[in-house]
Amino acid sequence: MTLTTVLLLAAALIGIGVYGALSQQSFVMLMMGLELMLNGVMLAAIGFWAMSGAGAPEGQLLTILVMAVMAIEMAMGFALVVAVYRGKQADVTESIADLKG
């Protein structure tokens, strides 16, 4: 377990997350992709904190903030999904194209 291997794992998670976020039609699955990306980001941050940052507490703080952002993103996302579903009975991204030019 070196910094490189931890970062490689993080890269793999982020890659899968990007795939999910770009390819899934359903809102909820799309958010799962975002979650997976943030998962990789947190892992990378902790890896840096533990192996390259000499245990500076700011590293852990950064990770906590990422976690908070994740919670915010999830909560707002679900609220928006609920609102959209109420208004349009839509649960896939294709069905809201109001902004189409």
Add this chain to the structure above:
Amino acid sequence: MKTSIVVDVAFWLLAVFAVYTGWRVFRTDSMVRASFFLLLSFIAVGVIMLLLSAVYLGVAMFFMMGVEMMVMALFMVMFMMNPAGLNPMMMVHQHRLSIGAGVASFVMLAAMALLAEFPRHPLPNDVQPVAALGNELMGESMLIFESAAVVLLATMIGVVVLSSQRGRFGSAEQGSMPPGLEPGGDPAGMPDEDEQAGGHHHCH
């Protein structure tokens, strides 16, 4: 950071497990199962954090993700037509581009991980991760921590406003309709049906 062979083996097993479960999230037919796979992936990462001696964060990960994925599973059952995975499911768009983007981002980040020279400052032996983090949160970075708290509070309020069924002016379905110009009239500012059909160009 010299790690023992046990930790190494554990890390590799967990890494493979995390990637595998992360991959399965987008490959199962059952939505509930997908959210549980995501939970497993997060738990594997949490254990890796424990191995990296970020004790507080690893444990926080378990709790937070456990609850969050339960919520996810509930939403899945609410919104998806196929929560139990009884028929095959593959709802994707721009699939090739996504695969390309995923692979490209992995390759790029992996190249950075492999080729960049990162400074090597492992954890000191007397580090107390939890105590250090507590002191940081309640000391130096108090302001940041508090602002995060306020943002979270704002999020809660916003979520309730967005998703509540009943608002000040009636239920949620009516909320998207402006009131009429005279009582009981048509909604103001809404285009007529026939007008909507004719005047628009659609470019594809």
Add this chain to the structure above:
Amino acid sequence: MMLWIVPLLPVLMAPVIYLGGRREGRIGVTLLALSALMAVIGTLVSAMAGHWQGSYALNAALVLQLGVGPSSQFVALAIPIMAFPVLLFAGAYEQAPLGRLLAVMVAFVGAMELLVLAQDMVTLLVAWELIGAYSWALVSHHWRDRDRVKNAGQVFLVTRFGDLGLYIAAAAVFAGSGGFGYQQLAGLEGSLLQVAAAGILLAAVAKSAQVPFSAWLFAAMSGPVSVSALLHAATLVAAGMYVLARLQPLLADAAWLMPAVMLIGLTTALLGAVTSLVQSHAKKLLAASTSAQYGLMWVAIGAGFPGVALLHFLSHGFFKAGLFLTTGVAERQARSYQLANMRLGGRVPTIALLGGIFSLALAGMVPLGAAWTKEQIISAAYTTSPWLAAGVALAGGLSAVYATRFQLTMFGPVRFGRTRQRKPPLSEACRFELLALSVLAALTLGLSLFWWPEARRWLRQPGWELADGHLWLLAVSLVLVVLGMALGAMLVQRGRLDVQQGWKRSAFCWWGLEPLTLGAGATLVKLSDRLARFDRDVLERATRLLSRQASQAASVLARRDTDGVDASLRGSAAAVTRIANVGATAGEALSERLPGSLSGLVNRGGGRARQAQSGQTHHYYAGMAIGFAVLLTLLLLGDAL
């Protein structure tokens, strides 16, 4: 100069054999082919005794050189010895036209000898091209069958793609040193060395059927069974491995090369073993296992023990040729290569016994020589890291699983545990086929001498380091082999591997490499077709037009002489009116069209801009991802810009 006899003799014998095939019967042709091989072996032995050298200077820079070194003489001897029983079998077993088949096989052996004895990049390239061409001819031997020819084309294309690497490497050597010899390769430095190493690696990966080029071996299965035996045991697949083993000491300065070789080898060994495990076609099972076994040799080369790899090549060649030939005999009984139709039970006891010997060797079971060479590879890998050794041992265990499965499904009883249906014994192979198989089995058993300490002392020559074995490593890998055999027997009994589902399906076609290779080949063919068409339609027409215009101009000039004067008067008048006309129309068109085209462009641009606004989240996400990628590339290239 005498050394040139070794490769040239079989190549020159090939036409004789081909013509002989039309006149003589089966026996005559086979005898001719075998005598050619005997002659090769004879000249080789005298060449080693007399330390012959060969060189032929085309000019000052291009000198073709041949020479015998420790590793090259070993492989050069091994190839005709392996080819001998295979050709004997081919003479007894294959259908007509026998003359062509045997001729090309003998020529193939000659080209391979050239490759092994080569001492410079140009000779290597010549031999490399020859074996590519011969392999194409052999795989498409039954050329009346469309599919076989297509498969041969695929084999040719994939290995050709790898050949590009060798050309690049040769060019790099020449650019760095002004010569083509192997010794100049060692003197390279800097980026040229990296380029040469990368080129050699690409060529070796493609020829040796390692990941990601492994799938062409499946296509090569459309050749006759003796051809498969020859390709897998002694020639084509071995070429890539041999070139690496030969050049490994010279490429020591390229630090990344050996870890890459080890990684590729181990990946192929593991993936190939699983691929082999789920095959339903006997020859494809063996093909995937060839990739896996060569992967093990690659690990040995990467760990710095090319000698160990060559020893494993020797033992692998004998048993793999034997396995292919027994498969051929079994196919004649069962009328197909599908494993589901085999289960010959006790009906061909002799063949089953011989096949069992080969399968045990494939499984790496003590006391056979193949087991010792595999243990050597594990010990060699252990010198690099215990993880690598564990991977190799695991690959060995997996090979025990599929070897057991092969043996039991081919020659096992009809169904385990059920009452056996008594079927009459089948007619076994003919005498010569049995002779060939027995020779191979005897050689496989004879290599058990490797376990004898005296033999090992004899093997330790300069440039041939053997890895020091550890007793516990041996114990671990043997336990894995025994476990693998038990697992294989269990899987066959339950019939678990006959159904393709999920991961098995992806493993079945080389983890998706096979369709990928097919697609790439098809696109390439289409592209060349397009180019040919372009050639025909555009370039040819252009040349025709040019020639037509030239002849027209000539006739015009001739006429110009006769009616020059008055025509020039009339012409000037006409020209003036024409110029006036042109001025009028062009001026008008210019003033009309310019604003028109501008407005059209603006219109189109507006349409495009509107299209970008699709209102779809995922389109915006994709745009963000692309923008992010561009930003990252800019950051990465920050210093260079």
